[in-house]
Amino acid sequence: MTETQARVALITGASSGIGAETAKRFAENGTAVVLGARSVDALEATAEECRDCGVAAAAVQTDVTDPDAVAALVEAAVERFGRLDVAVVNAGIGEVRDVPLSELPREQFEAVTETNVHGAFYTARAALPHLRERDGAIVFVGSSKGKYPSTSTPVYAASKWWVRGFAASVAGRAGPDGVAVTVVNPTGVPTEFGSAFRETTNAQNLDPEATVSAADVADGIVYAADQEGATAVAELDLYRRDIHERF
Template sequence: MRLKGKVALITGAGSGIGRACAQLFAREGACVAIAEINADTGESVRQQVESEGGQAIFIRTDVSSPESVESAVARTVEAFGALDILYNNVGGSTLQDGPVTTTPFEEFRRKIDIDLFGTWLGCRYAVPEMIKRGGGSIINASSITALRGTRNRAAYTSAKGAVTALTRSMAMDLAEHQIRVNAVAPGSTLTERIVQRRQGGNARPEVAQRHILGLLDPVDVAYAVLYFASDESRKTTGQILAVDSGFTMT
């Protein structure tokens, strides 16, 4: 019960890494707010958590909307009385991404709105509640694309690189409030979206080969997020942890 007595808000918790975190956090004793734009998947995860004896609520949330994110934080505090942990999980690369000269304008704006602005909004509204609590932990979703050069991912790399820089900046700003800010940078993870892409023939074999321990399962990333969420990381802030099966070494 590494999160006993803690309240966690997880964005994009209806699938993939977010869902794995919601389930793991609940098993570790946290009350979990599932912030998800898809009502069907968000409600499904809430039911799964409660069927295992955990406590959870589902909040339909658009992370690119200030009003929606502010409401998600307020409803979390209303339901559970406080907020200790924020995991800004929403994001992901798409097949529309590419080099800077060919990536559609809409794709770039969408990545900035969801990955960067969505992360910024979550922090903006969660931090005051954590200050009231006397501290807390924010975990942002970075990516291995932010840690090394990656072809054909100009929009996604821009957004995740900015999230990485934001993480370090916030760690400096919030240390006086005992709020830790870290990020997890996953490698290629077998979420539903990636599995469908691979089944559709859009896999890149060279990427899989560079994951020297094999492609990741969402729970592999969830355990890294759990470390940052727990008091075990109480003296760790401003760090970017690559959970990438060795990809960044190759």
């Protein structure tokens, strides 16, 4: 038996940071959420916060580098709720900063590429057939580094350039079918991003008073997903005010 719900959103990388904030924003707006991430305990904690808003929330342990796991995540959403209205492609990691390419461990290149590139592809591929049925929305979390060069993290930057190109191309195919496709590009956000390979995270490195917050990005994602009619926000840049100073 499927569970009746007004709207259903799926979010990858939902155990912390932007993904968790996005899940809570959707829940506050009355949208049921299906959350995917590798960290089970943190994922369930986010789901419980969403349930406290009065909506249904499902936590599904998911490694986005595994296409079968991503397919199972999407199928879990459809089996439980009978629909999928929004997919947020958020899961991502970055390599160690300022390492010469000749010294960057290959496993970091592969991990960043498999998570940010392959994971985005697997999520879009699994979700789009269901989004087409609902005239739904797919939101990719990009980065300012996907629009400008990054000498400190070239692999991460390249993965986000790919995400932007992929999203625009997906829009060319899915847009005529009624699916809104958006890329949201934040600058650095003070979250636990960086924990995979770096000694310090963004939360430790960035001043929360001078940067874009995870809540700001979540608001942008929900705004993009809420567009109705024939229009869609193709790309939304959320930059700290001094971003262009470095150029």
